[in-house]
Amino acid sequence: MYNILTLNKISPIGLEKFDKNKYSYASEIENPDAVLVRSASMHEMEFSPSLKAIARAGAGVNNIPLDKCSEAGIVVFNTPGANANAVKELVICSLLLSSRKIVPAIEWAKGLKGEGENVAKLAEKGKSQFVGPELKGKKLGVIGLGAIGILVANAAIHLGMEVYGYDPYISVDAAWGLSRSVKHAKTLGEVYENSDYITIHVPSTPETKGMINSESIQTMKHGVRIMNFARGDLVVKEDILAALDEKAVKVYITDFLEDEFLDHPGVIGLPHLGASTPESEDNCAVMAADELIDFLENGNITNSVNLPSVSMPRTTDTRLGVIHRNVPTMLTQIAATVSAHGNNIENMTNKSKKDYAYTVLDVVGDVDKEIIAELEKIEGIIRVFIYK
Numbered sequence: 001m002y003n004i005l006t007l008n009k010i011s012p013i014g015l016e017k018f019d020k021n022k023y024s025y026a027s028e029i030e031n032p033d034a035v036l037v038r039s040a041s042m043h044e045m046e047f048s049p050s051l052k053a054i055a056r057a058g059a060g061v062n063n064i065p066l067d068k069c070s071e072a073g074i075v076v077f078n079t080p081g082a083n084a085n086a087v088k089e090l091v092i093c094s095l096l097l098s099s100r101k102i103v104p105a106i107e108w109a110k111g112l113k114g115e116g117e118n119v120a121k122l123a124e125k126g127k128s129q130f131v132g133p134e135l136k137g138k139k140l141g142v143i144g145l146g147a148i149g150i151l152v153a154n155a156a157i158h159l160g161m162e163v164y165g166y167d168p169y170i171s172v173d174a175a176w177g178l179s180r181s182v183k184h185a186k187t188l189g190e191v192y193e194n195s196d197y198i199t200i201h202v203p204s205t206p207e208t209k210g211m212i213n214s215e216s217i218q219t220m221k222h223g224v225r226i227m228n229f230a231r232g233d234l235v236v237k238e239d240i241l242a243a244l245d246e247k248a249v250k251v252y253i254t255d256f257l258e259d260e261f262l263d264h265p266g267v268i269g270l271p272h273l274g275a276s277t278p279e280s281e282d283n284c285a286v287m288a289a290d291e292l293i294d295f296l297e298n299g300n301i302t303n304s305v306n307l308p309s310v311s312m313p314r315t316t317d318t319r320l321g322v323i324h325r326n327v328p329t330m331l332t333q334i335a336a337t338v339s340a341h342g343n344n345i346e347n348m349t350n351k352s353k354k355d356y357a358y359t360v361l362d363v364v365g366d367v368d369k370e371i372i373a374e375l376e377k378i379e380g381i382i383r384v385f386i387y388k
């Protein structure tokens, strides 16, 4: 029986993937084999020695201590692209909200309650205070052209916007999916100086944290509208508030609330709603559950952020999965140890990702727990799993 600890509300469609004869899942469970999480922070959590994998039903993994997991041989998965359409739709909505004063207009309209037959006349008289520009013909800067950035950039082209895309690490697949009409910005400066609207779609990393600050804002067009559906810490709070007060930034729309934002007239704040659609919650949960099941049952790794993707059809009854450092002689030592136990290696795959590597071996004959202890004694081997 495998135990799955769920740390957030996970879509039942995803949870149904776990065969009840083989899996138990609950928000409190002893000795979890795996954790299913959305945004809950795991940085202060004690990990049980039983924990083998964490699946983030979503994209951003800044709530998970990745280095600690890698060193403990815990595989961390995410669900690339599974919630991208949900975020794209809210970003397009936000482009309109930032332009057309829709939120204040709705609030103002509610104030006409009780005016009876004068409502229509008062509405016509008052509407001029809510004039706002169209998106067509305006320039949008998209920072980060991954699953979400691409969809936003392409949709904005269809709205008639001129789009500048910036992503020095763009993947080949992403580049293929990007509309040819999107202009390739080679520097952030190019995005900042040209854009009437800027939307950020990068992960929170040491490189991106605080990238929107007083210095970068100074290089932007006066009155720029900024959208942040990526992570709150990409934008320096004090600097964006000062820029809003000076009207250097006209509107800041963010999915990441701060107390100071709540009553600021220039901020439209949302409670981290980007991925909150039933479709995206289902997609993420299903993908995360599939990743966990294939790892826990077969040792296959797909969409891990700390270990390489390794997927091999089962060819024997016994499989070993070995997480180790990406250093020389690991494979020879693993093979020698397995052979010394009299097990023939029928098939084997090895891949690496930065400092870590993963080797899967399908072996003939039974293996006992001794082999785990012997393999784990080898310097550089972090963790060994047996799949039968």
Ligand SMILES: NC(=O)C1=CN([C@@H]2O[C@H](COP(=O)(O)OP(=O)(O)OC[C@H]3O[C@@H](n4cnc5c(N)ncnc54)[C@H](O)[C@@H]3O)[C@@H](O)[C@H]2O)C=CC1
Pocket: 058, 059, 060, 061, 080, 081, 083, 084, 087, 143, 144, 145, 146, 147, 148, 149, 166, 167, 168, 169, 170, 171, 174, 201, 202, 203, 204, 207, 208, 229, 230, 231, 255, 272, 273, 274, 275, 276
């Ligand atoms: N508001 C919400 O509910 C959601 C927020 N997010 C956030 O949005 C982020 C992006 O999500 P996805 O597009 O799905 O991820 P993704 O991994 O598909 O795309 C991220 C892109 O950012 C690029 N990038 C990384 N560092 C960069 C830098 N310094 N400058 C420019 N580009 C850089 C990468 O090359 C990649 O193409 C996530 O990391 C997460 O923090 C994601 C989903 C939902």
Ligand SMILES: O=C(O)CCC(=O)C(=O)O
Pocket: 038, 039, 057, 058, 059, 060, 061, 083, 272, 274, 275, 276
């Ligand atoms: O699960 C959620 O609602 C948050 C989604 C998110 O921020 C992400 O996928 O990075």
